[in-house]
Amino acid sequence: MxxxxxxxxxxxxxxxxxQGGGTTDASLLLVTMVALWALFAAVxxxxxxDTAGVLGTVQxxxxxxxxxxxxxxxxxxxxxxxxxxxxxxxxxxxxxxxxVGFLSGSPDATPAGLGLPLPIxxxxxxxIAAVVGLxxxxxxxxxRADYLAIATVAMSEIIRTTALARPLAPITGAGQGTRNxxxxxxxxxxxxxxxDVTSAPNAVGEAVFGxxxxxxxxxxxxxxxxxxxxxxxxxVGLVYWLSRRxxxxxxxxxxxxxxEDELVAESLGKxxxxxxxxxxMLGCALMGLAGALWQGLGNGSVNPTTNFLPVLTFYIFIALxxxxxxxxxGSVLGGAVFAALLFLLPTYIxxxxxTFNLRLPRPNSVIDAFTPLLSADPLPLVGFVVANxxxxxxxxxxxxxxxxxxxxxxxxLGHRKExxxxxxxxxxxxxxxxxxxxxxxxxxxxxxxx
Amino acid sequence: xxxxxxxxxLLDLLRRLVDGSLGPSTLLTYLWTGxxxxxxxxxxGIGLSLTYSILNFANFAHGEYVTVGAFSGFSTAYLVAGxxxxxxxxxxxLRPAAGQVGVSITSAPFxxxxxxxxxxxxxxxxxxxxxxxxxxxxxxAEGISLLIASIGVAFVVRYLLAIVYGTQRPGVTAxxxxxxxxxxxGLGRFIVDAHQLIILVAAAVLVVGVHLLLxxxxxxxxxxxxxxxxxxxxxxxxxxERVIRSTWVLGGGxxxxxxxxxxxxxxxxxxxxxxRLLLLIFxxxxxxxxxxxxxxxxxxxxxxxxxxxxxxxxxxxxxDMTLPVTFALLIVILLIRPxxxxxxxxxx
Numbered sequence: 094m095x096x097x098x099x100x101x102x103x104x105x106x107x108x109x110x111x112q113g114g115g116t117t118d119a120s121l122l123l124v125t126m127v128a129l130w131a132l133f134a135a136v137x138x139x140x141x142x143d144t145a146g147v148l149g150t151v152q153x154x155x156x157x158x159x160x161x162x163x164x165x166x167x168x169x170x171x172x173x174x175x176x177x178x179x180x181x182x183x184x185x186x187x188x189x190x191x192x193v194g195f196l197s198g199s200p201d202a203t204p205a206g207l208g209l210p211l212p213i214x215x216x217x218x219x220x221i222a223a224v225v226g227l228x229x230x231x232x233x234x235x236x237r238a239d240y241l242a243i244a245t246v247a248m249s250e251i252i253r254t255t256a257l258a259r260p261l262a263p264i265t266g267a268g269q270g271t272r273n274x275x276x277x278x279x280x281x282x283x284x285x286x287x288x289d290v291t292s293a294p295n296a297v298g299e300a301v302f303g304x305x306x307x308x309x310x311x312x313x314x315x316x317x318x319x320x321x322x323x324x325x326x327x328x329v330g331l332v333y334w335l336s337r338r339x340x341x342x343x344x345x346x347x348x349x350x351x352x353e354d355e356l357v358a359e360s361l362g363k364x365x366x367x368x369x370x371x372x373x374m375l376g377c378a379l380m381g382l383a384g385a386l387w388q389g390l391g392n393g394s395v396n397p398t399t400n401f402l403p404v405l406t407f408y409i410f411i412a413l414x415x416x417x418x419x420x421x422x423g424s425v426l427g428g429a430v431f432a433a434l435l436f437l438l439p440t441y442i443x444x445x446x447x448t449f450n451l452r453l454p455r456p457n458s459v460i461d462a463f464t465p466l467l468s469a470d471p472l473p474l475v476g477f478v479v480a481n482x483x484x485x486x487x488x489x490x491x492x493x494x495x496x497x498x499x500x501x502x503x504x505x506l507g508h509r510k511e512x513x514x515x516x517x518x519x520x521x522x523x524x525x526x527x528x529x530x531x532x533x534x535x536x537x538x539x540x541x542x543x
Numbered sequence: 544x545x546x547x548x549x550x551x552x553l554l555d556l557l558r559r560l561v562d563g564s565l566g567p568s569t570l571l572t573y574l575w576t577g578x579x580x581x582x583x584x585x586x587x588g589i590g591l592s593l594t595y596s597i598l599n600f601a602n603f604a605h606g607e608y609v610t611v612g613a614f615s616g617f618s619t620a621y622l623v624a625g626x627x628x629x630x631x632x633x634x635x636x637l638r639p640a641a642g643q644v645g646v647s648i649t650s651a652p653f654x655x656x657x658x659x660x661x662x663x664x665x666x667x668x669x670x671x672x673x674x675x676x677x678x679x680x681x682x683x684a685e686g687i688s689l690l691i692a693s694i695g696v697a698f699v700v701r702y703l704l705a706i707v708y709g710t711q712r713p714g715v716t717a718x719x720x721x722x723x724x725x726x727x728x729g730l731g732r733f734i735v736d737a738h739q740l741i742i743l744v745a746a747a748v749l750v751v752g753v754h755l756l757l758x759x760x761x762x763x764x765x766x767x768x769x770x771x772x773x774x775x776x777x778x779x780x781x782x783x784e785r786v787i788r789s790t791w792v793l794g795g796g797x798x799x800x801x802x803x804x805x806x807x808x809x810x811x812x813x814x815x816x817x818x819r820l821l822l823l824i825f826x827x828x829x830x831x832x833x834x835x836x837x838x839x840x841x842x843x844x845x846x847x848x849x850x851x852x853x854x855x856x857x858x859x860x861x862x863d864m865t866l867p868v869t870f871a872l873l874i875v876i877l878l879i880r881p882x883x884x885x886x887x888x889x890x891x
Contacts, residue, residue, distance in 0.1 A: 178687055232878035239601040239686055243825050244877055247870040250822060254870070258863035267863075407694055414691070459707045460632040484710075487702040494695030498688050499680050 118422040125426055129154065129433045136441050140448065145310045152319050154433050159325040160387035161428035164409045166332050166421060167379035173419035174340055175372045176352035178242045181229060182380055183405040184249025185222045187256060187397070189381025190389040191271070192218035195264055198273035199288065204266045211275050215385055222381025223374040225252070230373040234366060246403060256397040270396030277390040279320035283313075325386060329425065332379060336421045339375070348372055352419075404487075408436065411490060414497050417504025427504070435493075439486045443479050455480055545879050556855060565855060568733040573851040579739045579808060581827075581847020582746035585840035587801035587820065588827040589753060590794025596770040596834030597790045598678070600689035605798060605824065606817030607700040611669050612799025613806045613816060614704055616662025617715050620646045624654035636708060637715055637812065645717040648737050648807075659745065659803050666799025669700070670791040697818065705814040712813040715806060742804045749800060750840055753793065757836060762789055770834050823850075826873040832883025841884060846872070 133154045137147035164182060171177040197214025198206020209217070225248070233244035256265040265271060276287035283298030294302060294313070305316050339345050350358040351365050359365050388395050395401075408431065416427020446453070453476035456462040462477035478485060497504070559565035591605045614637075621634045625644035633639060648655050677696055681689060720737040757763035765786045768776040777783050798817075805820070806812045827846045831838025849872060853865050876883070 178690075229874070232874060232881075236877065236881050237686075239690060240829075240877060240881065242601060242687075242690060243822075243829065244874055247822055247826075247873045251867045251870045251874075254866045255864070258867065259860035260864065407698075410691070410694075458632065458636055458638075460636070481706050484702040484705045487698045488706075491695040491698030491702070494698070495677050495692050498684070498692040498695065499677075502684070502688050 122422065122425060122429075125429055126155075126158075129158070129429060133433070133437075136438075136445070140441070140444055144308060145312050145315055148310060148319065149312075149315050152315065152322055154437055156318070156322045156325065156391060157432040157437055158429045159322060159329050160383060160391065161409065161412055161432040162329045162425040163325075163332055163383040163386065163428075164380060165412045165416065165424040165428040166329070166336050167376045167383060168409055168413050169418060169421060169424040170336055170339065170379065171373055171376035172413065173424070174345060174352065175348040175369055176238070177230075177234070177369060177373055177376075178238050179245045179373070179376065180242050180403070180406050180410065181245030181247075181249035181252075182409050183401040183403060184229075184245070184252040185226060185377045185380035186384030186388065186405070187249070187252050187395075187401040188222045188225050189218040189384030190387070190395050190400075191256060191265055192221045192381065193385035193389045194271050194274045194395070197275040198271075199275075202273040204263050204271050204273060206273050206275075211278065211281075214275060215382065218385045218389075219378040219381045222384070223378040226374050226377025226380075227370065229377075230370060234369050234373065246406070249401070249403060249406065253397050253401050256401075265397070268396075268398060270394060270398075270400075272394045274389050274393050277317075277321050277393070278324060279317045282320065283317060321391065325391070328382075328386065332382075333421055333425060336424075339372075340421065344368070344371075407494075408490075411435075411494055414494070414504055420504075423504060435486070435490060439482055442482055446479050451475075453479060545875055552856070559855065570852075570855070571733045573854060574848060575733070575735065575739070577848030577851035578844055579742050579847070580851070581844035582742060582840070583801050583805050583808065583843070584820070584823055584827045584846055585843025586746055586749060586804070587798050587824045588831070588839035588843050589750070589836050590797045591824055592828045592831070592833055592835065592839040593766070593790050593794045595828065597766055598689070598787060599773075600686040600693065601825070602693045603690060603821065604673070604693040604696040604700060605794075606819070606821035607697050607704075608666050608670060608795050608798035609802035609805065609817035609820055609824075610704055610814065611700065611817075612662040612666040612802030613812055614708060614802075614814075615665035616658040616799070616803035617646070617806055617812055619661040620651070620654040620658030621715070623657050624651040637713060641714040641717055641810075644715075646715060647717040647719040648741050649720045650717055655741070655807070659800060662799040662803035663796040664799075666802070667792050667795045670795025670798075671788065673700075674788070674791045701814055701818060708812075708814060710814060712811050714810050715812050716810045738807050742808055745800065745804060746840075749797060750836070753797070753836055756793070762786070766790060822870060822873070826869065826876070829873065829881075829883055830876050832885035835883070835885035838883055838885035 130151055133151050134147050137150035140146075142150065164186065168179065168182055171179050193211075193214045194206055195204075196207050196209050196217045197211050198204075198208070200206060200208040229245050229248035230241070233241040255261060257268055258265075259267045261267060262269075266273075276284075280287040283294050283301060284292045285295045286292035298313075301320075302313050302316055305311075310316070340349075347358060347363050347365075347368050350361075350363070351368060355365050358368075384401075388400055409428075412427040412431035413424055414427070415430055416423035416425070418424075451472065454473045456465075456473045456477050459477065462474045465471075465473045556565070556570075560567065560570065587605065587609050590608070591602060594600070594602050594605070617637060618635045621637055621639070621644055622631065624646050625634045625639060628634070628643055629639045634644075645651060646654055646658070673696055677692055678689065681692065684692075716738070722735045722737075724733055724735050757766060765776065765781045766789065768779070768781060769783060769786050773783060776786075802817060805816065823846055824843075827842035828839050829842070830845060831840070831842030846869065850865060850869050853868055854862060857864050857868065
């Protein structure tokens, strides 16, 4: 067959990925990041930003990539490894963000925090998120997968609407949200009194700011943000390492066995429920960490009317699906591709379009946008689309999700799922293995005979 | 445990009634508005329940079918009732003020009835098109893949509506006749308005109709057979594709009707009303038992009444806790009776 060769080559590539060859994965990640940095720097330069502006564009992109990667890695532990369909990610992130504010925020601000040291706040936030995860998972884990989905999305809305409720205002700030977060670690590194906005920089700060000033970057806030982003990348590395260790451990192999066939895992004497609860709690703790580092320390302000909506959960899911669930490298890649290209890039489009000086008309309804098409005038429609870029983004995401599910359920980057055994079973007779898999995928009775 | 809490709450309710801190008319109002809103949850829930049991997936786009019904129905009602007030385009986009157009069952009964019918038809068309484009190519996929695809569908439909109609939340109904029934019975002021009565009648007709359809017709039997075991249904010669289409017709139509009636009762419309309703509909369906029509309606009524009657205990600033408490009820149901009131097959 003529199409055999590229396909063969492709599956060879896949095999190399799924083996998790360290150098391939690392270089893939590096190439992606360098490409994204170049792209965003180019966008910044095209828009005529100065050096600080270009750095800021690249920094905010990297920050978003890092926090998405964190959340996606956490979700991958639950869904990719154990097949637990948690669509309450936003809720667990909210728990983490609020908890770090409550534990380590200043006792004098409103809503008051406890003023504990930051490491205790972060560990506490992860523990609280894990416990909330236990509460959500306990009833649902013994039921069908889609019940867990409904229970977790309900949990995330319980958390968000409770954070909005006025009786809890002393802790959450209710509708006003909270800004009472501890100073982020990058500030602590550079300032004598990190909690004070007007504080003078310490010796390290003087030195670092001096270096940046010699390149014409005068914004000290940008330097702090860049440092924090670098710290986040380190955390992503640590979580990646943790997931990888978990996935390759005997514990992780049981998880993959549960994902493939829970009945078999149970027949082999594994207490599958305990395994599921443990990995669910670990995933929720990491989601709590992501929330604490992203909305908590990173953004420094949280508001339940705009943050932690269920849509955030779906963003993270889409990122994981793009990368291919079941693979840690895929998680990070998916997070990067989604955050940078699908989420952030469209926000620059209206700025870029503005540089063309098209004098786009702004029709105020869809009818005014389409009727000029009859007289072959597409500009009102273009103007309408640009003005509605936020809604367009959601539509594109939705279409992408449907397309992925129909054509690439294993993710855009191919089948990267790690198998449940420690040796590669697919290696010996790949062709026969593949036909068996397609047949196996078609059977409908999976849900009934469990 | 949960039973003990329920008994305690009921006793407390009686105490409040006896010592007069809760007037009978207030309680009746809670029950009545809870019943009306619950019927809407139930109507929408029937469709969700049917697709859940027959197509084997939790349809996260079901709320969007409700929204489609609401907008298509009210665009039609505006076109019928508001002729001459504004351009057809502006009427379709619901731009003129609600008071000017005056859509209500008392001032424009014809517009309301036509609106309801169009809401049903339009939603059925949307449901069938979506089935053809999205779900048909993945009939053999697992429930979770379909669930994720339905989340994508929900995004597309919701934000298409947002682009067409905008993201504001306009009022679209005019005031209607109110009846003070309580005073005649000596129970204080207890208001029933004409729109609530219409919802009651429409819901009752639709539920009885669906029940007869499912129990008396061959189509109904085929649907129940498919819900039990699709492969077995297919080998017995049941045209499964046709049954699936009928399921979407029924489910979509009821969701569309629910959307139109919802807006008729609450008076405002927005691109995300269905999405906000989705979890409550899920709660109703799970409470009633997946696959059961009466279960969905009963579950809807219970959720509706719980939501309203919780105001007895959650008053003042605590009323903010109504939604969390209702969702918590969903988790409690999963904990103590996951198969629901009428169900019994869904647990593994």
